[in-house]
Amino acid sequence: MTYTGEVEVGGAADTQDAGDLQITKVAVGPMSNNAYLLRCNLTGEQALIDAANEADTLLALIGEGGLARVATTHRHQDHWDALAEVVDATGAETVAGERDVEGIPVATSHPVATGARMRVGSCELEIIEIVGHTPGSIALAYDDPDGIVHLFTGDSLFPGGVGKTWEPGDFDTLVDEVESKLFDRFGDDTHFYPGHGNDSTLGAERASIPAWRERGW
Template sequence: MTYTGEVTVGGPPDTREAGDLQITKIAVGPMANNAYLLRCALTGEQVLIDAADEAPRLLELIGDGGLARVVTTHRHGDHWQALSAVVEATGAETVAGEDDADELPVPVDVRVRTGARVRVGSCELEVIEIVGHTPGSIVLAYDDPDGITHLFTGDSLFPGGVGRTWSPDDFIRLVNDVETKIFDRFDDDTWFYPGHGDDSTLGAERASVPDWRARGW
């Protein structure tokens, strides 16, 4: 079946193949958060992005393949309600942005900044710090050697706009980072996977960036 990225709380996950990386998206409640299980097709190693909630469903998704690490995109509680349970059940290494790590409910084994790499077996994710939604939010980029780039954007970028901010200064930081570190760097066919809701491509959103900036926070 064709991947759409349109998942609902309580509904089935959706999976796509991105070269050697398999991406499975699932929505968990009660705040309709997206979690992403990444699996290397060559080694079987698995990494979870945002153990947001509903630990039993996430553990069922992980299955018997084990979990090498959990990456948390930012400090907000709706993105880590299941983190303690998932780590306890799997022994997974924890990864988070340096400036959000102290706000998580478990010790963070690997604190990352821009340019760091997160392994998923033979595949590699690049860390990009995007400041504004929180001080330590991160985006993860997977560049499929035989395909397109895939971005896991947390709550920094959604279809239709950047994430929520709580001051004009934070909004300016966020929209600047999104424009310079994401839109100015990656091609239109780049697919992004947000922390809530449907996916999109940079090409579908690019023309609206000036409107987002003018709209303000």
């Protein structure tokens, strides 16, 4: 079946191949968080983005292939609620933005900043810090050599706007970061995968940035 990225809690996962990287998306937990299982089609190595909730669901998705590492996009609890159980069951390494590790109650074996890389077998994802939703939020970019860029944005970017902010000035910081580090760098065909809800492309959202700035959220 054709990948849509439209998943719901309790429903089936959705899978697509992005060249050598297989991407499986599943929705879990009371806040309908997205978790993404990445599998290298050449080596079989697997990694997870956001062990958000429902450890049993995530472990069933991981299956017998094992898990090399888990990346947590930011420190909010709904994105790491199943992290301890998944790590205990798999022995996976943990990856998170260096400015958010103190807010994640599972030890981070690999604190990262912009320019770091996370490997999944022969595939490689670039770490991009996005300040605003939290101080240490990260996005992860996989540039398919034979296709498009696939961007995992956590709660920093959604279809229709940037993530929630709380302190004065944080919204301006977040929209500036998203525009300069994502929209100004990557093409319109870049497919992005947020922490909740459906996917989108940068091209579908780019023209709306001035409206996001004007409304202030």
